[in-house]
Amino acid sequence: MDPTSSTTVRRLLVANRGEIARRVFRTCRDLGIETVAVHSDADAGMPFVREADAAVRLPGNTPAETYLRGDLVIEAARKAGADAVHPGYGFLSENAAFARQVGEAGLTWVGPDPSSIEQMGSKIESKKLMEAAGVPVLGNLTAETATADDLPLLVKASAGGGGRGMRIVRSLDALAGEIERAASEAESAFGDGTVFVEPYVESGRHIEVQVLGTPEGTVVLGERDCSVQRRHQKVIEEAPAPGLPVATRAALHAAAKAAAEAIDYRGAGTVEFLYDPAKDRFYFLEMNTRLQVEHPVTEAVYGVDLVALQIAVAEGRAPQVQAGEPRGHAVEVRLYAEDPSADYQPQSGRITRFDVPGVVSSFDGPPSYGLRLDSGVGTGDEIGTFYDAMIAKVVVHAPTRDQALRQLAGALSRARLHGLVTNRDLLVNLLRDPVLAEGRMHTTWLDGADLTALAAPPGGERAAELSAFAAAVALAERARLDRPVQQRIPAGWRNVVAGPQVTTFLRGATGEELAVRWYGGRGFRPADLDGVSVTAAGPEQVTLETDGVVRTFEVLVDPADPERVDVESSLGHIALRRKPRFVDPSAQVAAGSLLAPMPGSVVAVRAALGDVVQEGQAILVMEAMKMQHTIAAPYAGTVTELSASAGQQVEAGAVLAVVEAAASEEE
Known part of the structure; x- marks a missing residue:
């Protein structure tokens, strides 16, 4: 961008995605500027794509294939007739080479001059520049110059931010390993594995x-x-x-x-x-x-x-x-x-x-x-x-x-x-x-x-118990109304004396079991919750009185996944899943199985089949959402299965490895 020139932006491409693209589009609408979105295959159906006046596909899914490809972004601007590019934040927003390419393509760059990006792009060099300008800075260190007196230390990526490529080091023995891990994460996130070391200010x-x-x-x-x-x-x-x-x-x-x-x-x-x-x-x-x-x-x-x-x-x-x-x-x-x-x-x-x-x-x-x-x-x-x-x-x-x-x-x-x-x-x-x-x-x-x-819900454990009971009542009412015959028979009604009905839920991400024991018939009442009564019951709302306090619980069943139940009340949101009566044997996994905690890619395998490992030892490293996650041995033992390999894409819950526990000395 030449600060002495003037131009008028008429059609602007946002080289970004999600909420930042939508944010820039809103201002463009206010200013009467047409908008162009670029999107990966994974983002094809996202709101920012629908809201743009025009959209151009970037083939692929990963940032390296799509949003980090400056050549594809500039070609998209040319195809759509854009005359300006806004980089948003993240991706190419602080890439001086890309900013220059935008200018060389005859487009207006909505950002600082590329030279300014370069001067501030290196945290190492920028600190020297700021020190010369009289701005207070922390001292620069290296793995060779840092001493125990400098601890704790902060290893930090020179390019990028957001906590990626950053490690706190409290022992000099750990410094080399943390520098290696930070550099790997920075290379993956920003395409630049350069890191530096500085004193870490506690409680700043x-x-x-x-x-x-x-x-x-x-x-x-x-x-x-x-x-x-x-x-x-x-x-x-x-x-x-x-x-x-x-x-x-x-x-x-x-x-x-x-x-x-x-x-x-x-x-x-x-x-x-x-x-x-x-x-x-x-x-x-x-x-x-x-x-x-x-x-x-x-x-x-x-x-x-x-x-x-x-x-x-x-x-x-x-x-x-x-x-x-x-x-x-x-x-x-x-x-x-x-x-x-x-x-x-x-x-x-x-x-x-x-x-x-x-x-x-x-x-x-x-x-x-x-x-x-x-x-x-x-x-x-x-x-x-x-x-x-x-x-x-x-x-x-x-x-x-x-x-x-x-x-x-x-x-x-x-x-x-x-x-x-x-x-x-x-x-x-x-x-x-x-x-x-x-x-x-x-x-x-x-x-x-x-x-x-x-991170606990504001209502605590009592909220979970009351919400689960309300969900059991609502589901019973829903089942009664869904029956083509015998709709006048109350939910949970039995013509012989019997024990309570039991509805079992799996709670939240942990899958913790929450069993609700209740009596039906002409009214509902819990078997295990003292002082709780039902004052109104329906398939979507249940009102409970607890020790004289009345609360209404909204029970929502996901149409696309009927086993999922969300309960909302003044006690907070509780996510539940109905536990199936019968478990598919094929869904069972062996003891010691290391499962993928989320969908992602395996970036490193740090053990081999047959290795004897210690509790907490790193077996694999996964990457998801631009962050790396170490998967460790749950206990000391032997790696008896290892199905994962570096570069492999895996789904959540996939078995990556199995560690067989070491026999105890008593055995």
Whole structure:
């Protein structure tokens, strides 16, 4: 992009997918700009493809085959008659070579000059540049220069972000191995396996500053706090950052402006800092030369449309925008298809229902107080294994921080989200946690936390028991109404004295059995729940009175999978599956079987058939949704079966290997 030239964008291609493509399309519609989507085969039926004015297929499924192929993206722009390319974030958004190719093709690049991307693309070189510009930085180390006094250390990918290619190292003996693993993950995610090592600040806060470089100078649009993270990936973001001293906030803004001006930056960018509250000091981490996932919170409190500002700068115009003071407070959460209680294991499959009540609109432009939803998927869409598992960003803008936290927790708790295990309950619990409410969060807050407790439904075990009973009653009513004859006979009625009926469910992702014992006839009553009575029963709604408290439970059966039952109430969402009476013998697996936890690819096999292995020893490494997962031996023993091989694509539940337990000394 030549900052001295001017042009008019008429048809824009978004070189990205999902919610970011939809986000850019919304601004384009407001500006009267036609839109072009590119999509992989896996994404052919996704909402962003349907919403574009034109769409071009990129053959294949993986990012390497599709969204990372700059030549295919530029050819798609040529075919569709696009005159501009917006990179979104991720994929090619910070690829200087691609930005140059866009310009050489005669297209307008909606982003910074390629030279700016190059200067900030290497975290190693950018830190040297920032140090020369007077921006505080952390020291650079290598595997050879690091000492025990430098511990703990952080191994970090030089290209990319999102926590991929990042490892915390607390022992020098482990450094070489962690560098190797981080480099492998970075190569897979970004095509660049370069990593570096720096001191790791414990209990620091992640503060980032939004900048906009224009022909008339750099505008600073405040800061965001992104300290709530899991595995170095952001979970909750907010603007402005709470609890910063006035002088520190001003110094952060000044440092970010100096960083942008050091490379003559144009367009929207983010300068990230690590803030040490104990010392009231901050250090430059990196500059993201693109739009950030968390940009909506800045848009909310400053009343701007950052995508529109990006396009204005790309067209050679100097948009009239003043930072001013932020209005109110905005909080964003990232809603993921993942199981926090299983170490955030990514999930894949179909979303059977997705509804967030109270959304003001998907995007408000100049913001008003309320709820905003930026999503890439909806009811009936699939979360696949080739891309990130984020379902949506949910944002609340309110007059105060306390109101924003409360309103966002309430909106999430009332959302209907079925079909997959998600981090919804974790987010609700975090938003209501005193640590967040009091502004005491830091980047390692969730490390070592009791994730099972943090991700538990708000109603606890009692919610599961009551929901399962309500489901048993609703299913009995459904069965009675479905019978062609004898419809007047009450559900569960018997003409002889007998014991209770038993309906057995498998609960959530764990498959834990939950048996409900109940009596039918002229009314329903539980056999094991004291103080509980049924006041109304139907095939879709059941009302229970518990010790004088009345609650209604909504029971939803998935038409495409009748064994799946979702129960919603004020106690939260409980996902159940009816246990079949008879188990198919072919579905049984041998003891010691190592199963694929999700669909994905095997990237490494670290044992051989016949090997004697120890408990916890790595047997295989899988990759799914751009993250690597180690599958270890459940106990000491011998590898008696090994069906997996490197490069193999496997389905969830596939048997990858079998470890036969070693005989005990007593035997």
